Amino acid sequence: MTDSENKAHLDADLNRQALDFHALPRPGKIGTEVTKPAATQHDLSLAYTPGVAEPVRQIHADPDLAYRYTNKGNLVAVITDGTAVLGLGNVGGLAGKPVMEGKAVLFKRFADIDCFDIEVDAESPQAFIETVARIAPTFGGINLEDIAAPHCFEIEQALIEQLDIPVFHDDQHGTAIIIAAGLLNALELQGKTLAEARIVVLGAGAAGIAGVRLLVALGAPRDHIFCVDRQGIIHTGRQDLNPYKRGVAVETEKRTLAEAMDGADVFIGVSGPDLVAPEMLAAMAPRPIVFALSNPVPEIRPAVAMAVRDDLVMATGRSDYPNQINNVLGFPFIFRGALDVRASRVNEAMQIAAVEALRTLAREPVPAEVLDAYGLQELSFGPDYIIPKPFDPRLRERVPAAVARAAIDSGVARLAEDL
Numbered sequence: 001m002t003d004s005e006n007k008a009h010l011d012a013d014l015n016r017q018a019l020d021f022h023a024l025p026r027p028g029k030i031g032t033e034v035t036k037p038a039a040t041q042h043d044l045s046l047a048y049t050p051g052v053a054e055p056v057r058q059i060h061a062d063p064d065l066a067y068r069y070t071n072k073g074n075l076v077a078v079i080t081d082g083t084a085v086l087g088l089g090n091v092g093g094l095a096g097k098p099v100m101e102g103k104a105v106l107f108k109r110f111a112d113i114d115c116f117d118i119e120v121d122a123e124s125p126q127a128f129i130e131t132v133a134r135i136a137p138t139f140g141g142i143n144l145e146d147i148a149a150p151h152c153f154e155i156e157q158a159l160i161e162q163l164d165i166p167v168f169h170d171d172q173h174g175t176a177i178i179i180a181a182g183l184l185n186a187l188e189l190q191g192k193t194l195a196e197a198r199i200v201v202l203g204a205g206a207a208g209i210a211g212v213r214l215l216v217a218l219g220a221p222r223d224h225i226f227c228v229d230r231q232g233i234i235h236t237g238r239q240d241l242n243p244y245k246r247g248v249a250v251e252t253e254k255r256t257l258a259e260a261m262d263g264a265d266v267f268i269g270v271s272g273p274d275l276v277a278p279e280m281l282a283a284m285a286p287r288p289i290v291f292a293l294s295n296p297v298p299e300i301r302p303a304v305a306m307a308v309r310d311d312l313v314m315a316t317g318r319s320d321y322p323n324q325i326n327n328v329l330g331f332p333f334i335f336r337g338a339l340d341v342r343a344s345r346v347n348e349a350m351q352i353a354a355v356e357a358l359r360t361l362a363r364e365p366v367p368a369e370v371l372d373a374y375g376l377q378e379l380s381f382g383p384d385y386i387i388p389k390p391f392d393p394r395l396r397e398r399v400p401a402a403v404a405r406a407a408i409d410s411g412v413a414r415l416a417e418d419l
């Protein structure tokens, strides 16, 4: 068998396993659980009529009591229109449901947050916004997922303005936070700084634009970052730019991805599969950083990249390679922190607090249970470990606490107890 035949065989095998995993023993990945006794007549008279009328009266008189008498305070909606599901494109809400159920699993598993996945058929951004706004009273927070740019920006902004609970577009800010944490660590390992690094971001959608904005907020000079879309480098001379792309445009004579990559220190791919040629990697500066984050297939595969050069730090979005730069490290813990202090939003201070908590944790000794989960003997801060693993139990302590503290300090928390 050739290498590529072997790879195709492994992919087909994993795909079969994934279908069985989703289908058996019962379809899907989540259900609901009852949290109060429901075994006797008396239980029913409390849980349902007549007893249930009293919390209704209380909440009617004081809506904040919904946090005391219902699951609102620990319930997040993962909501999509299915327009940018992973790197698979506009497959629609229903086809996106396995991903949304997956996000719900991660919310519960990593942060004990209950979650409903909601797939919306919406003919326009306005229809989507109205749908989400109308169902928002049920939830303590809204995680927008896999909504394509540029509509995602308008949708998130409108909902933040209309609602008093956190609205967070995971593909924008969750991804940006993990990129920033991993990049700061990788730059240090490569002996470079954010202030000096030349950065290429392939993909100027939800993840790309938010990634650039956060890196600039952290100190990357705006004119050191080339953003690239299907038409090439986003430069100030282009007439086809929406306002979000215009915000990341730079003045340059360069036009193509290959030209952008020539001499670059950092490549961040949030676009699609197999878009980076080996020659482009070969042309990067010494000791480059390559984050090929498209899911499920990265912009360049680690085996291909490593064959081109051995001085790089490489990350993907996947669970099956070292250095998983994936928003799973963000949204469960960020929402945990936001819900714990009943924050009205997830602002930039909270995002930067999450970046700092994540990058600091990667420098500490790794607990045995993390090594066991990954079948490793040893793992320490270095080129193959720039960011904590999702199964690290310390994430649950550190990231929410940092986010909650930042919410309090920046004045968006409505509860400051226990901190």
Ligand SMILES: NC(=O)C1=CN([C@@H]2O[C@H](COP(=O)(O)OP(=O)(O)OC[C@H]3O[C@@H](n4cnc5c(N)ncnc54)[C@H](OP(=O)(O)O)[C@@H]3O)[C@@H](O)[C@H]2O)C=CC1
Binding pocket: 083, 084, 085, 086, 087, 088, 146, 147, 148, 149, 170, 171, 175, 202, 203, 204, 205, 206, 207, 208, 228, 229, 230, 231, 269, 270, 271, 272, 275, 293, 294, 295, 296, 316, 317, 318, 325, 326, 327, 328
């Ligand atoms: N690892 C992680 O945690 C995450 C990874 N991602 C990955 O990032 C990718 C983009 O997601 P998202 O930002 O939500 O999607 P969007 O649809 O919002 O943006 C996609 C962007 O990629 C660009 N693009 C797509 N194909 C090409 C191509 N052939 N050449 C150049 N540019 C291209 C698009 O260009 P144009 O504007 O010209 O159409 C667009 O700017 C997906 O693969 C997704 O899996 C996203 C979030 C988290």
Ligand SMILES: CC(=O)C(=O)O
Binding pocket: 085, 086, 087, 146, 170, 171, 294, 295, 317, 326, 327, 328
């Ligand atoms: C990880 C993720 O959210 C994505 O690829 O869209």
Ligand SMILES: [Mg+2]
Binding pocket: 086, 145, 146, 170, 171
């Ligand atoms: Mg996503």
